[in-house]
Amino acid sequence: MEPTKKHDVFQAIADKTRRDVLRLLAEKKELPISAIAAHFPISRTAITKHLNILAEANLVQSRKSGREKIYHLHPEPLTELKQWLSFYERFWENKLSILKHVVENE
Amino acid sequence: MEPTKKHDVFQAIADKTRRDVLRLLAEKKELPISAIAAHFPISRTAITKHLNILAEANLVQSRKSGREKIYHLHPEPLTELKQWLSFYERFWENKLSILKHVVENE
DNA sequence: TTGACATAACACCTAAAGGTTTCATATAAT
DNA sequence: ATTATATGAAACCTTTAGGTGTTATGTCAA
Structure with missing residues (x-):
């Protein structure tokens, strides 16, 4: 049975931090996790969780580059x-x- | 100090039930709480809480009429x-x- | 004035949200 | 080979979300 995504677009954008992450990615085109986290007062781990939620809603996508995981906006x-x-x-x-x-x- | 609203528009529409309530009010123009609750499988108490959240975000407004509290959509x-x-x-x-x-x- | 109805106000429960810290692992640089 | 860096993963904590049921209060109708 389909795993039925836990987070949809409506939930993804409900959180201010996640909206700020989207805005950041819109401006910077693409950024690795640490660079994203550097813009916020919370921990990198917390940012990773937000990114996972955004990714579940398909609002961001990522590619691996060496040891970095680089995220970009996927606004569709x-x-x-x-x-x-x-x-x-x-x-x-x-x-x-x-x-x-x-x-x-x- | 200002009580700083706990729920904004983004949070208000994050929940499916609340989106359904908004849709219902858009169609029916105005409805008392019980009539709203009758459309959902959850308790009237739960619906009241959802209405409070929607009201905090100013997406619905209400008027008292006798013993009823009648809600209507406020989409602005x-x-x-x-x-x-x-x-x-x-x-x-x-x-x-x-x-x-x-x-x-x- | 008695009973039914509509809502308010609580107290309570469980799970998820949002955060933390710590430890492990993979890759890069010296 | 060693060290520094980037991320992943796990355990944990506190607050909030979303729901329940019960009791109290105000209003309408018989």
Whole structure:
């Protein structure tokens, strides 16, 4: 039976530290674990756990290079979030929303 | 000192049940607690807790009517999520994204 | 005014989240 | 060969998340 991923996109981005990691990877393109951890006040081990959760949600990917494990952003799963959001956009008045709907449905 | 809200939008939508509650309120416009709870397999008490978390994030609001407490959707805080997302949109190739940027920055 | 209903307020439980420290292992550099 | 570096893995701790059930209180209806 499929192991049914424990963490989805919604849970992955619920934590501020993980959002900060995503932002960092967006800016720096790719970084090994230690370099990532250096940006935060918590331990490298804690960062590794956050990276595992992000990887489970497929928001980051990694490659091994020698003794380093280098992570990079993989933003595609955010489309799920975008889709979820789009349902609610019609509920708040945004003068641009009508125009955007026109564009998106073209 | 300000009580500093414990739950923000990101945490509020991390839970599937809470997302389902939001969806329900989007469809039914407004509902008392018991009516909401009737749609889920968990206890009314549990639903109340979820509603409190959603209310903390300001994603729902309520009014008292006699002995009932009637909740309705308040989607505005989702703009924060939308803004957060918009940063990452440039990172995944979407043929529409360029066009949308043009529209949004007009 | 009595009973039913809707919610609030507790006390309580279990598991997971987020963090720590310590130790082991693989690779790189001297 | 030895040492330093990068990561993995395990054991542990504390708080929170998500759920339960029970009891109390306010309101409506008969």
